[in-house]
Amino acid sequence: MIDFKDITKTYGSGTEAYAALRGISFSINEGEFVAIMGPSGSGKSTLMHILGCLDTPTSGTYRLDGKDVSTMSDNELADVRKGKIGFVFQSFNLLPRTTVLRNVMLPLVYAGVSPRERENRATAALNAAGLTEEHFTHLSNQLSGGQIQRVAIARALVNDPALILADEPTGNLDSRTSLVVLDTLQKLNRWHGRTIVLITHEPDIAEHSERIIRLRDGSIISDEKNPAPRDAARETELYDDPA
Numbered sequence: 001m002i003d004f005k006d007i008t009k010t011y012g013s014g015t016e017a018y019a020a021l022r023g024i025s026f027s028i029n030e031g032e033f034v035a036i037m038g039p040s041g042s043g044k045s046t047l048m049h050i051l052g053c054l055d056t057p058t059s060g061t062y063r064l065d066g067k068d069v070s071t072m073s074d075n076e077l078a079d080v081r082k083g084k085i086g087f088v089f090q091s092f093n094l095l096p097r098t099t100v101l102r103n104v105m106l107p108l109v110y111a112g113v114s115p116r117e118r119e120n121r122a123t124a125a126l127n128a129a130g131l132t133e134e135h136f137t138h139l140s141n142q143l144s145g146g147q148i149q150r151v152a153i154a155r156a157l158v159n160d161p162a163l164i165l166a167d168e169p170t171g172n173l174d175s176r177t178s179l180v181v182l183d184t185l186q187k188l189n190r191w192h193g194r195t196i197v198l199i200t201h202e203p204d205i206a207e208h209s210e211r212i213i214r215l216r217d218g219s220i221i222s223d224e225k226n227p228a229p230r231d232a233a234r235e236t237e238l239y240d241d242p243a
């Protein structure tokens with residue numbers, strides 16, 4: 001699905017130039033659950049922006065489903081995103097004074113989907129993200145941190161993307177709530193076959209993925225299969241019942 005070959009990204013130019021990515025190559029198959037780790041400033045978000053077709057590399061080739069997206073125009077990239085990619089950003093903000101359901105329907109308004117279809121699709125996405133009907137009419141100040149993050153996931157799912165990119169989706173959550181979010185992502189991967197790329201700097205979080213790619217100073221320092229991914233659903237049960 002994803003094929004990165006010698007990708008570089010340099011910000012600025014001349015003496016101000018900074019090489020945030022210095023020749024990155026890897027492939028990700030459809031249905032994989034991959035974590036990208038690395039210290040602050042190692043290039044994780046830069047990598048995600050390129051993966052998500054929000055930005056283009058300075059050099060190198062990026063093929064997404066066989067198509068070279070590394071030299072596409074902004075308009076072409078926007079079309080690729082619309083059809084294929086869902087984002088969960090760390091600093092996700094729900095619109096205030098707007099219900100959960102309307103927050104999730106919003107991307108479809110811009111995509112020109114009919115009101116009836118919008119509601120059907122938003123309901124399906126919220127269900128897939130593990131939020132039940134009773135929360136659909138809540139406003140953002142009536143939700144917990146974990147529920148807000150599930151709404152963020154639902155919003156990423158609403159255009160039915162094959163690829164979900166999540167940048168520190170558990171960044172400001174307590175460990176119990178982080179597990180709930182991880183469980184949601186694991187189910188989307190296992191039950192619905194979504195490809196997931198999860199960015200984190202926490203080893204505990206990364207251990208829930210099937211493969212871990214580590215970055216340092218804009219280069220890959222390791223790329224390894226995780227032989228025994230942790231199962232968030234089971235860990236949540238342990239939390240609920242410490243005996």
Ligand SMILES: Nc1ncnc2c1ncn2[C@@H]1O[C@H](COP(=O)(O)OP(=O)(O)OP(=O)(O)O)[C@@H](O)[C@H]1O
Nearest residue numbers: 011012018020038039040041042043044045046047
């Ligand atoms: N728009 C920009 N202009 C100039 N430099 C940038 C820009 N965006 C990022 N950088 C630099 O590129 C490097 C990588 O940044 P990036 O945001 O990818 O790191 P990160 O691994 O996501 O870090 P964090 O864990 O703190 O989110 C950093 O040194 C950063 O200062």
Ligand SMILES: [Mg+2]
Nearest residue numbers: 044045046167
């Ligand atoms: Mg970042």
